Amino acid sequence: MRRGLAAAVVVAALTISASACSGGSSGSDTSGPVTITWWDTSDATNEAGTFKGLVAEFEKANPDVKVEYVSVPFGDAQTKFQTAAGSKGAPDVLRADVGWTPGFVEAGFLAPLDGTAAAAESAKFKPNLIEQAKYQGKLYGVPQVTDxxxxxxxxxxxxxxxxxxxxxxxxxxxxxxxxxxxxxxxxxxxxxxxxxxxxxxxxxxxxxxxxxxxxxxxxxxxxxxxxxxxxxxxxxxxxxxxxxxxxxxxxxxxxxxxxxxxxxxxxxxxxxxxxxxxxxxxxxxxxxxxxxxxxxxxxxxxLGGHNLVAYAGSDAKHQEASQKFIAFMTSAPSQVKVALANGTLPTRDDAYTAEVNANPGIAGYSPLLAGGKPRQPxxxxxxxxxxxxxxxxxxxxxxxxxxxxxxxxxxxxxxxxxxxxxx
CATH class of the missing domain: 3.40.190.10 (Periplasmic binding protein-like II)
Structure with a gap:
């Protein structure tokens, strides 16, 4: 919703473009940690800090993977990703609105996640959210937050x-x-x-x-x-x-x-x-x-929310790192931390702990999820x-x-x- 100065927008676009092009999916060096790029579309002021903290935790637990974090305004992200993916310069992982999945899949931008580490715990997620992350029977995202x-x-x-x-x-x-x-x-x-x-x-x-x-x-x-x-x-x-x-x-x-x-x-x-x-x-x-x-x-x-999706243009090494990152960011412990810090709704039942449910905002919205209307595929x-x-x-x-x-x-x-x- 926010609008910045034109110059700032240009600088941000160039920075994002440079980050995407220099990310892990285009690297040829096989020595050292794999570097993947993640475009986070959460609110940069009130939410992003929580996700940056989780990135640091992931890197500490997975020294073989580095994550280049890039904050992208939600209102610009869909178009920017389409442009970057079309030129083979997209991030390895994107925090994507649930409604973007069908279009991105038809354009060939997303990698299916069935049978990968990213989807290993998919049975623990709310069924209607997993269905909304699918297109034509295949899973293309893992629900990170819902609403x-x-x-x-x-x-x-x-x-x-x-x-x-x-x-x-x-x-x-x-x-x-x-x-x-x-x-x-x-x-x-x-x-x-x-x-x-x-x-x-x-x-x-x-x-x-x-x-x-x-x-x-x-x-x-x-x-x-x-x-x-x-x-x-x-x-x-x-x-x-x-x-x-x-x-x-x-x-x-x-x-x-x-x-x-x-x-x-x-x-x-x-x-x-x-x-x-x-x-x-x-x-x-x-x-x-x-x-x-x-x-x-x-x-x-x-029924809305955001899924973590993986770019289909990344090579096998970066795909594997991306799947590991997606699994970590959507795990129950990670979702609990996000819910407690940001007041948003987890996507899996085991993340609704007593402490999470003590938040009046979460307690008010979570019972309404079952009646949410998914967007048409x-x-x-x-x-x-x-x-x-x-x-x-x-x-x-x-x-x-x-x-x-x-x-x-x-x-x-x-x-x-x-x-x-x-x-």
């Missing part, structure tokens, strides 16, 4: 408004927002108009952006229209925070929630650590986390968020009505999926 969306709310503000039970439907949420505003003067809810945060409104009506099995674009289906109409009705409720469509919307919304100026938001566990730093949540137990309200077809939220799926978001912003800003706006989004999706039919 889903939930309703985060300020318990104190809800209590002051006389609300004793978290809302389970969007209509109930709308009623609660008005109460919060009336009783506390605080905005009841803020919505981030990014397409990912609108997915629960589609899922709640039984819709998605596409139906991969039927090869059909469903962004403008009646169910999808109903879902976005529901979102619009929420945004028109008294007590809603003024819609923010600026480039700083994400940060602005989080600042408002963390400081107690907004009572509820839709958010994921990657923000747990930041929320607990906020003035409103010095008492961690003031943070409420519940499943998102349901639509007419039920409740649904996207389609190479272009992640790219569909862009045309959806372009029209979503216009729709919620009242520049476009729902059906015509979603028709335009579907038309753009058709360009990405010409073999798919439309509604």
């Amino acid at each position: 889903t969306l939930a309703l985060m709310y300020n318990k104190e503000l809800f209590a002051k408004a006389g609300i004793t039970t978290a809302p389970t439907t969007w209509d109930a949420l709308k009623a609660d927002l008005a109460k919060v505003k009336e009783k506390t003067g605080v905005d009841g809810f803020a919505f981030n108009p990014q397409s990912y945060y609108a997915m629960p409104f589609l899922y709640g009506e039984g819709a998605d952006m596409v139906d991969a099995g039927k090869k059909q674009i469903t962004l403008n289906s009646p169910a999808a229209v109903k879902g976005i109409d529901t979102l619009n009705s929420v945004l028109e409720t008294p007590g809603i925070r003024k819609l923010d469509t600026t480039s700083n919307a994400y940060a602005n919304i989080m600042d408002a929630f963390n400081s107690g100026k907004v009572a509820s938001i839709i958010q994921g566990p990657w923000e747990n650590a930041n929320v607990f730093k906020g003035a409103a949540f010095k008492d961690k137990n003031n943070l409420g986390i519940v499943a998102l309200p349901a639509g007419s077809a039920g409740q649904g939220a996207p 389609l190479a272009q799926y992640s790219s569909l968020y862009t045309p959806f978001e372009t029209q979503l912003i216009k729709i919620v800003s009242k520049q476009e009505t729902t059906k015509p706006g979603l028709d335009k989004a579907a038309a753009e999706a058709k360009k990405l999926l010409p073999e798919f039919s439309t509604q």
